[in-house]
Amino acid sequence: MKITKNLLIALAAFALVPAIAKADAIEDVMKGAFKGETSLFKKVTTNKGSKDEAAKLAEWCAKLKGTTPPKGDAASWTKKVDALIDASKAAARGGAAGVAALRNAGNCKSCHQAHRED
Ligand code: HEC
Structure with missing residues (x-):
């Protein structure tokens, strides 16, 4: 019985790992590719x-x-992310058109207002 319980806890912990990794993914991308004047x-x-x-x-x-995202409507997020991915490609x-689209889709302020916790 005890073994089964520990096994279940271990499995539950493993199930959580991808969820945590996903939550950090946005911060990773922001720090890795968006933040700062030399990004x-x-x-x-x-x-x-x-x-x-x-x-x-x-x-x-x-x-x-x-x-x-930490905040905001899921459909709005998906739309913004898809636009950003398409524009980056x-x-x-x-x-020049691709770069202009990227500038638009990557608008820091409008995305942060909708989806970043203050
Ligand atoms: C498609 C939406 C989107 C766009 C565009 C975007 N961001 Fe973000 N950004 C987010 C979200 C959502 C968070 C909050 C992440 C969290 O707290 O999990 C964030 C967080 C950040 C953070 C904090 C990261 C940390 O250390 O926690 C920085 C810095 C940042 N963004 C910079 C930028 C800059 C600069 C731009 C524009 C050049 C930009 N972002 C454009 C969605 C976006």
Whole structure:
């Protein structure tokens, strides 16, 4: 009986790991690709990034897929994240239109107001 109970606790703990990893994913992406004047996002949207950096940024953005923000409507989040992922891919393919779309979809303030805890 005791063994079964411990086993169940262990299984429950394992089930929680992906949920925690997902919750941290947004912060990881923000710190890894968005934050600061020298971030990948900043470089790519000011046309100072290399093709490689644009591709890396697209990889970072893709990590937001399936995450849950601390605040706000799930449908709104999915829409913003999908737009951001599409725009980052377009920017990675090259061209001014992709970069312009990325600048729009990556609007820090509008996304934070809707989905970041104050
Ligand atoms: C698609 C929506 C979205 C966009 C666009 C976005 N953010 Fe965020 N950002 C978030 C969310 C949601 C959080 C809160 C994450 C949490 O607390 O789990 C966050 C948190 C952060 C954090 C705090 C990370 C930490 O250490 O906890 C920083 C810094 C940040 N964003 C910078 C930026 C900057 C700079 C931009 C624009 C260039 C930007 N973000 C654009 C959604 C977005």
